[in-house]
Amino acid sequence: DQPSTIRQPVYESLGTARNAMWLNGKSWTTDAPYRETETAIEAMTNEGVMCVEMEAAALYAFAHARNRDVACFAHLTNTMAQEEGDFEKGQHFGSLITLELIEAVFQEKN
Numbered sequence: 001d002q003p004s005t006i007r008q009p010v011y012e013s014l015g016t017a018r019n020a021m022w023l024n025g026k027s028w029t030t031d032a033p034y035r036e037t038e039t040a041i042e043a044m045t046n047e048g049v050m051c052v053e054m055e056a057a058a059l060y061a062f063a064h065a066r067n068r069d070v071a072c073f074a075h076l077t078n079t080m081a082q083e084e085g086d087f088e089k090g091q092h093f094g095s096l097i098t099l100e101l102i103e104a105v106f107q108e109k110n
Helices: 008-017 038-046 056-066 095-109
Strands: 026-029 049-053
Touching: 026 056, 038 049
Parallel strands: 026 049
Antiparallel strands: none
8 A cells, every 4th residue: 555656747747748548446356247246346436446457466475575666557458347348459559659658767767
């Protein structure tokens, strides 16, 4: 529950400069989103969670164990098999823009 050391204006300026859609919000990290109960999903929805992902917990555990800063960029590309073909992750879904944003944050941070 510790805030990122990357300043919020850095994120905001990057999204604006590259005409990228940028959302800042809560995510739920779980190792098995398809196994979660309806009650757990409803609880996270009520908490204002915007997305579910499977990697952040491991990144933050590593950062805590090694006393390092970590930022998790969630590039949302699908809706958990809610629509046919929603696992497609081509360039037109913003992959290259996302990589540019991450690179720019690291350049600003260093």
